[in-house]
Amino acid sequence: MLSIQDIHVKYGAIRAVMGISFEVKAGEIVALIGANGAGKTTSLRSISGLVKPEQGKIFYNDIELTSMPAHKIVEMGISQVPEGRRVFPLMSVLENLEMGAFTRKDKNKIKDDMKKIFQRFPRLEERKNQLAGTLSGGEQQMLAIGRALMSNPKLLLMDEPSMGLAPMLVQEIFKIIREINSEGTTILLVEQNARMALSIANRAYVLETGQVAISGEAKEMAENKEVQKAYLGL
């Protein structure tokens, strides 16, 4: 479904990603794990078209995304829950969700999807007229996920959805990720919480300083000595 082929990304003189390749197959949950600064966010931003790789290619179902503008990539069925949630703070919860559906024209289906999101996150419905900037961290994360789902994506990119949340909420978020996946959305999940990520992923890639260090089946990775030592604190 998604194929990243040897991409290199620079920010000015800083080389953030130096030749990363990986694949995501339809229906999977694929985890990207690795320390801070390893290039996880940059990889997701490249897929979404927010940064342009200076080398390498990105394909989505055989369509090249590499030089496509970000707003077109959303239309292809790829949406992102960005790092740090990035809700629109001065817009209401409802307006944030509407923005998620920006590329869609099927008004009735949008309404249905909004209902589904409110069923999944009743807290958002209670607060639908509240400004998103006044929500708690957990609520903002739910809003960011709901907003990304409003585009009705086939592939959902999630950048550290559990960051800064209480353990209870982390559990909840991972449960939701699994549900979204079982309803047919493919997921590429970036996480610092490697243990949780490996527990729900089919496959995983470990990034180190802008390159793929280890990759494989998530179960095997969880038992890999190197991964355990470096990322699972065992």
Place this chain on the structure above:
Amino acid sequence: MDFTSNFIVQLINGIALGSTYALIALGYTMVYGIIMLINFAHGEIYMVGAFVGLALVTIFKVHIIIAFLGAMLFCMLMAVSIEIIAYRPLRRSKRLAALISAIGISIILSNLVNLLVGPKPQTFPSIEKILFEIKSFDLIAGAQINTLQILLIIVSAILMIGLQYIVKRTKVGKAMRATSQDYDTAALMGINVNRIISYTFAIGSALAGAGGVLVGIYFGVVKYNMGMLPGMKAFTAAVLGGIGSIPGAMFGGIILGVIEMMTVAIGFSSYRDAIAFGILILVLLIKPTGLFGKQIFKKV
């Protein structure tokens, strides 16, 4: 005329003048809100609007309403082109670069008009010839309001209500707000950020063009450098209301117009400009976020 009557007359004059400041201030605030640029050429867009309106009425002999809409459309297209040519290439540069580019555009536009029509003030055909006879109505204490003032205030109000509707309710308006809060995330929603920035310039400049024609009708003259002072006052109004805030620009404009005419009412008419800019300095010193400034959430 006694004091009360004079007060009311100047209040009405102030609201009328303030409405034109508000129309121009909206463009400053919208553009600042979305690309953090103080568009120094905005006053000149207003001036060009006035001249386009004049040309349409006198040379092309169209109806004033068509001229009004034509001036708005012209300003829209002009501002969108200016943004693409002079600001977009500098979007990732230091903010000062775009500011200097804006000053350059402002100089080009006023000189271009000077070259085309000359430095002499041009008279705008009287409203009595092109639309209706001016009638006055008595208000309390012998003060009067005339149909021209009513026209100016009502047209401004309609435009501002229309703008509020666009920004609050329509898809484009919501996309404008989203983009002004966070470019990257707006792009992740599938919003074409460049296009939304163009829309913002288009709408803000259409309002300035409308303001230009209204002022032409109201004061009866237009001049190549007429954008300078009202432009700076409208900028003051935008800062007073809280730059980036749309209701702020509306109220800031009206408040500034009223204060200015009150200065005239109490007999300090030669200080009216000084008072306006004094307010700018005071706001910047005391409350830089203005009356409606909403720096509650930090911009990402």
